[in-house]
Amino acid sequence: MIGRIVWIGILIALALVTAAAQVDRQARVSPPLATMVPEPFRAFAQARIASNAILGDDAERALAEAERLIERRPVPAQHMRLLANAQFKAEQVEQSAVTVQLAARRGWRDILSQQAMLELALAAGDEAEAARRYAALLLNSRTEDEVLAELGTRTFVNPDGEARSTFTEIVRGGERWHEYFLRRGARAIPPEAFTAIVIDAAEQGAQFDCQAIDRTTKMLNNRDAAQAERFSAAFAEQC
Structure with a gap:
């Protein structure tokens, strides 16, 4: 009899743990569920709770919730970014800057982390690092063209700066994404900087498809006719 009661108790406990885990996962897409997850079982829900705390007025609570999130799920770059936001809110500026760097290293696809690192690089005058983050x-x-345009205006402001030369090297070595770069860059990078970077990359040995060059010229012409003419002339002999 006692064994049966123990067995039933174990099944009930497992059912409760399973239910809590399911609610925790559902909290990713249904934020109101986050507070319904028992505190010891919060993982995905903790990210929601930390985010809400950061948006509130209690800096100490925001920091505590963000630190609890890192204790439970330390790997995702987005979680490190939340901690950086909480540290900044708590006026831990230096710690926040270090955490942002860690987040950016972990998640190259985390937009806000990379944008924060780019801003730090620009503030420090490190044009090469700004170009890499760009x-x-x-x-x-998922990065909006408007964001790239605004950041590009500040990143590539110096025609002879390290940002342009570093980015040119990246373009030259990225053969697999040349077509994507031309298509995206023609829409988002400031036209003068984009034209100069592509021409310099070609002069340094980069090979661009002529059909892609033609499409890029047409796209560029919608933004800056003078730069489109300069771009087309640079590839006239090749294409």
Whole structure:
């Protein structure tokens, strides 16, 4: 009899744990469920709770919830970014800067982390690092063209700067994504900088498909006719 009671108790406990885990996962898409997950079982729900706390007025609670999130799910870059936001909210500026760097290293596809790192690089005058972060943002299809345009205006402002030369090297070595770069860059990168980078990359040995060059010229012409003419002339002999 006692064994049966123990067995039933184990089944009930397993059912409760399973239910809590399912609600926790569902909290990813249904934020109101986050607070319904028992505190010891919060993983996905904890990210929602930390985000809400950061948006609130209690900096200490925001930091505590973000730190609890990292304790439970330390790997995702987005979670490190939440911790950085909470640290900044709690006026732990230096710790926040370090955490942002860790987040960016872990998640090259995390847009906000890469954008934060680009801003830090620009503030520090590190044009080469800013260019690398810009490349990560450009290659992420979820980065909005408007964001790339605004950041590009500040990243590539110096015609002879390291940002342009570094980005040119990245383009030259990225043969597998040349077509994507031309299509996206013609829409989002400031026209003068885009034209100069592509021409410089070609002069350094990059090979661009002529059909892609033709399509790019037409797209560029919609933004800046003068740069489109310069772009087309640079590839006239090749294509």
